[in-house]
Each structure stands twice: as C-alpha cells, then as structure tokens.
Amino acid sequence: MIYYLLRSRLDGNYLVAHLQPSDSGYLLLFREDFEALSYVNAHAGEVAHKFAVESIPNSQLSPLMKRWGFHGVGIVQDPLVPRVEFLAQPS
Template sequence: MLSSIHYLIRSKLDGQYLAARAKTESGDKTINYLLVFKESFDALSYLNTHAPDIAHQFSVESIPATQLKGVLQRWGYVGIGVVNEPLEPRIQFVLV
C-alpha cells in the first residue's frame, strides 16, 4: 500500500476534498474521513453517478500513499474511506 497511488476528488471552487462526515456517538462532534479511490476512472464514475449536475466543479487528483498522511493531518481527517464500488458505494473506513 505504501507504493500505491490513490485518487482523490477535489472541489475546483474551494479546494476542499470529498469527504465522508459522521457524528460521534455522543453527537457533539463531527469527524471526517477522506474518500480515496483506487483508480481515477472510479472517482470519475462516482462523480458522474452521484453528482452529474455538478461533476464539472470537481477534479480528480492522484497522490502517492507516502503523502497521504500529510494530507490527513493538514486537513484534520481522522482516517480514510476507501471506495471499493463507486456506482453503489461500498466504502471501507480506516482510522489512521
């Protein structure tokens, strides 16, 4: 996994990455997971399936696994959500 490339979806408007947001069990805080894709075409399929009207507002970026931790820390994500199936999303959440 360290030598692999991941693909992220990023907003062209504000630079934010596509993330899954969840409330903690107590409900007082929201935690964020960065959504990552194994292939660029999976990320594009996800956008075109679930947000066809605004897909043009996003871009797909590639990032090596060695830089992923820095992105997580910089943006305050608690982990990643690996999207295994973009059409009917199956996401595996991993705390980092």
C-alpha cells in the same frame, strides 16, 4: 500505491464523508482515476464539473490527513453502489 481524490475546483476542499456530524470527516480515496469520475458522475452528476481528480502517492497520504485534520479515510470499493471501507486514523 497511488490513490485518487476528488477536490472541489471552487474552494479546494477534498470530498469527504461525515459518519457523525461532530467528526472532521473521512477522506474518500479511489484506486483508479476513472472510479473517482464514476463516483461523482453517479452520485452528484449535476455538480460533477465542479470537481477535479488528483492523485496522491501513499507516502504523502499521512501528511495530507494531518494537515487537513481528517478523522480517517474511506476507500471506495465500488463507486456505483457505493461501497466504502472506512478506516480511522490512529490517535
């Protein structure tokens, strides 16, 4: 399976959700590239041009999460509402 991510063109950081200020964040994943674009255009249209969509195969997701220290992932089910399913990474 391929997932799509939003990454800042300015500093290279990925778009994450912080459920608590103390956590390292949940990496937001999208099932389709157009869903990522819909999400950023709907909820941050004024800065949408500052993000790029990247694809990542499922096999590379765990190494990326470890390298960046994310707490888990947030799989966006509906980019317009938004509806997100959060999954914590096992310790």
